[in-house]
Amino acid sequence: MIRVQNLVKKFGDLTAVKDITFEVKQGEIFAFLGPNGAGKTTTIKMLTTLLHPTSGSIELDGLDPTVKAKEARQRFGIVFQDPSLDAEQTAWENMDLHGVLYHVPRKVRAERTEQLLKLFELWDRKDSYVKTFSGGMKRRLEIARGFLHTPKILFLDEPTLGLDPQSRNQLWTHVRRLNETEKTTVFLTTHYMDEADRVAHRIAIIDHGTIVAQGTSAELKERTQSDSLEGAFLALTGTSLRDESADPKAGLRAVARMWRR
Amino acid sequence: MGAIYILWLRELKRYVRSRVQIIVSLGQPCLYLLALGFGLGPVFKEAGRGSYLQFMAPGVVGMTVLFSSVFSGIAMLWDRQFGFLKETLVAPVSRMQIMVGRTLGGATVAVMQGALVLVVCLIAGFRPHSWLAIPTAFLFVVLIAVVFAALGTTIGSVLEDMQGFQLIMNFLVMPIFFLSGALFPLEGLGNVMKWITRFDPLTYGVDGLRGALIRSWAFHAAVDVAVLCGLALVFLSTGAYLFRKIEV
Numbered sequence: 151m152i153r154v155q156n157l158v159k160k161f162g163d164l165t166a167v168k169d170i171t172f173e174v175k176q177g178e179i180f181a182f183l184g185p186n187g188a189g190k191t192t193t194i195k196m197l198t199t200l201l202h203p204t205s206g207s208i209e210l211d212g213l214d215p216t217v218k219a220k221e222a223r224q225r226f227g228i229v230f231q232d233p234s235l236d237a238e239q240t241a242w243e244n245m246d247l248h249g250v251l252y253h254v255p256r257k258v259r260a261e262r263t264e265q266l267l268k269l270f271e272l273w274d275r276k277d278s279y280v281k282t283f284s285g286g287m288k289r290r291l292e293i294a295r296g297f298l299h300t301p302k303i304l305f306l307d308e309p310t311l312g313l314d315p316q317s318r319n320q321l322w323t324h325v326r327r328l329n330e331t332e333k334t335t336v337f338l339t340t341h342y343m344d345e346a347d348r349v350a351h352r353i354a355i356i357d358h359g360t361i362v363a364q365g366t367s368a369e370l371k372e373r374t375q376s377d378s379l380e381g382a383f384l385a386l387t388g389t390s391l392r393d394e395s396a397d398p399k400a401g402l403r404a405v406a407r408m409w410r411r
Numbered sequence: 412m413g414a415i416y417i418l419w420l421r422e423l424k425r426y427v428r429s430r431v432q433i434i435v436s437l438g439q440p441c442l443y444l445l446a447l448g449f450g451l452g453p454v455f456k457e458a459g460r461g462s463y464l465q466f467m468a469p470g471v472v473g474m475t476v477l478f479s480s481v482f483s484g485i486a487m488l489w490d491r492q493f494g495f496l497k498e499t500l501v502a503p504v505s506r507m508q509i510m511v512g513r514t515l516g517g518a519t520v521a522v523m524q525g526a527l528v529l530v531v532c533l534i535a536g537f538r539p540h541s542w543l544a545i546p547t548a549f550l551f552v553v554l555i556a557v558v559f560a561a562l563g564t565t566i567g568s569v570l571e572d573m574q575g576f577q578l579i580m581n582f583l584v585m586p587i588f589f590l591s592g593a594l595f596p597l598e599g600l601g602n603v604m605k606w607i608t609r610f611d612p613l614t615y616g617v618d619g620l621r622g623a624l625i626r627s628w629a630f631h632a633a634v635d636v637a638v639l640c641g642l643a644l645v646f647l648s649t650g651a652y653l654f655r656k657i658e659v
Contacts, residue, residue: 198501201658223503234494238425250417251502 151176151303151335152197157206159192166192168359169206174352176302179329179336181350183343185387189359190339191231194307197337198228211302224252227296228305233288237281241272241291244280245298252299259298266294270324286317293321297328304328306338310345318342322349343380353379357387414504415512422483422516426523433527436479440471440528444535447594460596466627468529468537469548469620470593476525476555477613481584483517484563484650488570500657510564510654514647517560518553525552539624551619554639558612561646568653586611593617597629612642 152174159167167189174180184190195201197208199219208215215222235244242263249259267273270290280288289309296304306325310318322345329336340346346353347367354364363370363386367379374385426433448464448471455463490496499509529548539545566579590604591613600608608614619635622628 200497200501220503220505223501228501230494230497232494234496234498236421236495236498237493238428239421243424247417247421248498248502250413251499251504253413253503 151178151211152180152337153207153209154193154197155207157193157196157208158204159189159196159201160204166359167196170356170359170361172354172361172364174303174335174337176335177329177333178352179326179338179350181346181353182337182339182356183341183346183353183383184339184356188356188387190356191307193356194228194305194337194339198226198305199223224299225301226303226305227299227301229289229292229296229307229309231307231311233292235280235288235292235295238279240277240279241267241283242276244291245295248295248298254299262298262300266297267291269327270294286313286321289313289317289321290324293325297332297334300332301334303335303337306336308339308341310340310342318345325349343378343383347379355383355386362386414502414508415515418499418509418512419516419519422513422520426520433524436475436524437527437531439478440475441531443471443474444468444532448535464532464535464537465625466596466621467594468532468535469624470591470617471532472525472529472548472552473555473591473593473613473617473620474588475528476521476552476616477559477588478584479524480517480521480556480559481563481566481579483520484514484560484565484567485570485576485579486517487513487564487567488573488576491571496657506655506657507651510651511647514557514560514564514650517563518556521556521560522549522552525556540626544623544626547623548620551616551623551635551639554619554636554643555613555616558616558639558643558646561643561650565646565650565653568650568657587613590614591617592629612639615639 152172154173155171157167157170158165170189170193182190182193192201196203197210197215199215199222202216210222211225213222213225236247239247245263245267246259249263254262264273267276270293272287272291272294275283275287280291283291293306293309296306304325310321313321325336326349328334338346338350350367352364352366353370355362355370363373365373370382370386371377371379374382376382376385444464444467448467452463455461455466460466487496500506502509526549539548566583570576570579590607591611592608593613597605597608597614597618615630615635615638618629619632619639622632622635
């Protein structure tokens with residue numbers, strides 16, 4: 151379903167992704183793990199047509215997203231690391247807008263919106279503005295939205311960041327359920343090793359832009375002779391801290407909060 | 412088409428729902444009408460030019476449309492910040508449709524805002540030469556709105572943070588307003604000033620509005636329409652080009 155070969159992304163002198171190759175099969179839940187700044191988000195952005203790769207090839211359901219961007223976009227859904235909802239509209243309106251953008255026919259749109267909002271326990275809040283939602287509710291809405299156009303692949307970039315254990319647990323239950331009922335291939339990144347261990351069928355560990363290991367959780371543990379995935383992760387990526395540089399958006403975020411928009 | 416419509420609708424909903432903002436944004440034009448219209452009125456009359464309120468009201472309407480439409484484009488900064496922009500950029504629709512939907516939405520909001528301010532002007536005592544002038548004035552309001560909403564989208568595609576926003580306000584939007592002849596007559600200006608005003612897009616919009624409403628043309632109506640349509644085309648295509656290049 152996803153085939154990546156020798157993918158490279160350079161930003162000036164910095165090489166964020168160095169020659170990675172991997173494959174994700176139809177219906178699989180694939181976890182992409184790595185420390186901060188390892189290249190996870192850059193890879194997802196290239197897979198989802200938001201960034202152009204410097205070199206290498208990508209195939210999504212047999213399509214090259216750099217050439218057939220529109221066709222590829224129709225086939226995947228994505229939940230970004232940071233929120234991407236329109237806070238000034240209601241949950242239902244957010245779903246509807248997404249459905250229109252993804253050419254979902256009106257009737258199907260209404261049916262699936264209802265079905266997904268009920269599944270993610272947001273139906274009774276469908277007419278509330280998203281700005282009144284809690285972090286967990288916003289996340290659930292984003293994931294529900296990602297499934298609306300019945301994508302073949304769903305990308306989840308750290309979907310559980312900042313959620314309490316209850317919400318995380320519930321969220322993965324829903325994702326797993328939809329993975330089983332709709333056969334959606336799921337590509338996820340997370341910092342919580344226990345989640346990856348529990349949810350993912352296969353795991354790839356990326357560090358400094360290269361894939362250092364891939365396989366099932368059991369294989370990774372065996373290879374590093376650790377008794378937990380976290381142990382395996384630390385054995386493969388080391389224990390030094392990674393600092394990400396601050397981006398200009400952090401400043402803007404503060405201003406925007408001040409103006410309450 | 413669906414994408415253009417739904418993004419246009421989104422801009423409209425945002426406007427209608429932020430009632431506080433509508434009232435706040437009426438504050439500035441009212442201040443101009445009050446301080447300049449009534450404050451400078453006696454001096455203007457002394458100079459033998461008649462009522463200053465009559466003269467500047469079309470300028471204030473033009474200003475409102477200018478600010479409102481440029482802002483709507485720059486509001487993309489917030490969408491960039493709150494991530495909604497990404498949601499539209501990964502959708503299977505062309506960037507052109509997204510850009511057009513947003514720009515038309517911003518322009519529609521600016522037109523509504525301009526109409527509101529015209530009503531305020533009427534309440535303040537402004538009188539067009541004939542009520543039949545309103546549709547022509549409306550045409551110019553639409554043209555100004557499209558030109559500057561497209562300019563706003565163009566700027567919004569390039570801007571990444573709040574500092575840039577201040578820069579644009581102080582060095583682009585304010586000069587466009589002050590140097591457009593919105594507040595002073597274009598005749599009898601010095602050579603430098605004359606040329607500066609000729610290069611200001613809003614000059615033609617305000618001239619069209621003033622011509623339509625109080626029959627005082629500095630240029631010909633056809634010139635105003637042609638310049639505004641030409642600029643709209645230029646800004647729309649630059650905007651579309653830059654919007655296509657956005658990477659988040």
